[in-house]
Amino acid sequence: MFHYEKKLQYPVNIKTPNPRMAKIIIAQYGGPDGELGASLRYLSQRYTMPYPELKGLLTDIGTEELGHFEMIGAIVYQLTRNLNIEQIKAAGFDAYFVDHTTGIYTVAASGDPYTASSFASKGDVITDLHEDLAAEQKARTTYDNILRLCDDPDVADPIRFLRQREVVHYQRFGEGLALTVEKLNTQNFYAFNPSFD
């Protein structure tokens, strides 16, 4: 089961609203390499993981990603507080505004709504772990891009924390892959499909 804890994993405290920045950062709320997709990916893949270390790892990282989803929601929320219509128009936030006002919704920076087709759950430990390694790097690239576009230290600070987590998760998934390959039948040189057959 899941249980709510009434705090963020890392604090978000943004003094200056900035709807243009919100439009970009919402990529990590509902975009193809965002935190919602990350959480659903790991929490879905864990069921068919063959080894206890991987069941634990996917459960724990999938749960952490939900906390990151909440942090991104907090960033977008704080960036869009107390806006007037002129600021909304000037920042190009009007297209989002007409659909959602300042409600937080799972869309990519492009405005496309979240789609589960942005992740896979293939039921094969080798395939899924490679997807996970790639996903962490894609999210890390997205955070690098956000940092290239961001000039507010209040925003960059939690974004840097989230970027670092992608790097750590990549490391842990790499270890998960290494221990999987070790556990495979020694005759299985090409490391394929051990969870089904």
Add this chain to the structure above:
Amino acid sequence: MNRTQQLWQMTADQFSAFDTQLYLDTHPHDRNALNLFNKYQRSHQRARKDFEAAHGPLSSDMESYDSWRWVNDPWPWEREAN
């Protein structure tokens, strides 16, 4: 310590324990990591107890108080909470 300092202390301990937890998932027999996890976890539990006594519950399943403080502002996504 004020609320922000208390929150930061608790968050740092909790994060240290959690990051060690992920490491332990792929290295479950690493004694040093296990000792480190226990150390961070104990420190987190103490900090959390102090924080909750002063500022209200962080989880709705904890002991009930004289009043239902769970619903009190601020909620985590609000600036005032961080």
